[in-house]
Amino acid sequence: MKLFMLKNKLPNKIVTRLSLYYQILSKTTSSYISSQNIASHLGTNSAQVRKDISLFGQFGIPGKGYNVKKLYLNIEKILGIDKSWNVVIIGCGNLGSALLKYSGFKEQRFNIIAGFDIDKNKIGKVINNRKIYHIDELKNFVKKNVVDIAAITVPSSSAKEIIKYVADCGIKGILNFSATQIKLPKCITLKFDLTIEFIRLACMLANSKLTQ
Amino acid sequence: MKLFMLKNKLPNKIVTRLSLYYQILSKTTSSYISSQNIASHLGTNSAQVRKDISLFGQFGIPGKGYNVKKLYLNIEKILGIDKSWNVVIIGCGNLGSALLKYSGFKEQRFNIIAGFDIDKNKIGKVINNRKIYHIDELKNFVKKNVVDIAAITVPSSSAKEIIKYVADCGIKGILNFSATQIKLPKCITLKFDLTIEFIRLACMLANSKLTQ
């Protein structure tokens, strides 16, 4: 048995790759797929794919490949996403409203159920069937509804304070879009930084130019 | 000399970490900072920080640490971001408009200079000083303006076709926000997938619950 299984903690790399396999499977129409086929979608190696999958059991058939539906459901279980997740948006500015307007996460069973803000002009509004409440109502809202994840899309100036409050309300998962870095003992925080992605791309461009 | 220097290609991991150091330095007010101090911000190891930095030269002073300003400028040079980058937004829907409205990237010298769409109701509009053009005008626009990066925020149904067109217009850097996976020989593509982040967080939550 693998160490990470004893620890109940999947390494991030494996989670990320499994998510990618999961997405490929969701788009696959044939009933069987080979590790080579999955790998070719991702520019990786078939051994990598087989190894990742075999960590959790024997899901394939030699000579044939993997049953797409079966593997899909198994990865869902492994990732722990074989359930629905309720998400609230904290801060309904540019990015926050974009998330409220977007309906694409539902396919993966992430349901955005409400928005929260402090701006009186926004409170009470309904965007894409999702109501915006005053942030002070969050505590009550969490008591009456299941809330798994809060997406933090407030300006970084107020982010720290608000994230603490959100954790205090009992929300366990935080997707932090603000520039602020913060870790809390009571919950799991994942930082999401668009600037870093721009920098990474710029760096790749700058480096590639050298070789041309 | 390191292999990646001969190849003119920084490994992604190092780029990401250097970007993080860069952001910490940008917020540091003292004039010197130790590797231990940088590491503590990131939950990493001081040896890691020193090793990363020392790959590119000797920037520190034993017993004192690193000169913040000097190191900041050096990382900027190493990452190749000691210049401005012009960015266009392709697809001015929810996410696209949010990017157009946002001004925070300017600090890192990423200038969003225009948006492109096919919707007649949007074309001609000006958001946050940024004009929206018809996508057919992109080719011409690229001839008259320096465009380094295109952020693709169109629905995934049309993403492949549009990304090919964008590459054809001569734009070398593509930040792909759509669910479509595509690689092109002529340009550098970086995929950016919010769903994967949600899945990663959900997985962390699901796993942590097991241990509690």
Next chain:
DNA sequence: TAGATTGTTAATCGATTAACAATC
């Protein structure tokens, strides 16, 4: 049976960390 592809081992490769002499 012949061809294809799995699951798994062993080998390789790369990344992280501990430790410490050198230096301010």
Next chain:
DNA sequence: TAGATTGTTAATCGATTAACAATC
């Protein structure tokens, strides 16, 4: 000088890949 911290080596740790017997 004493204390602090760098730059770098060597040791450890983990991740990827090649290879192939087993199996459909």
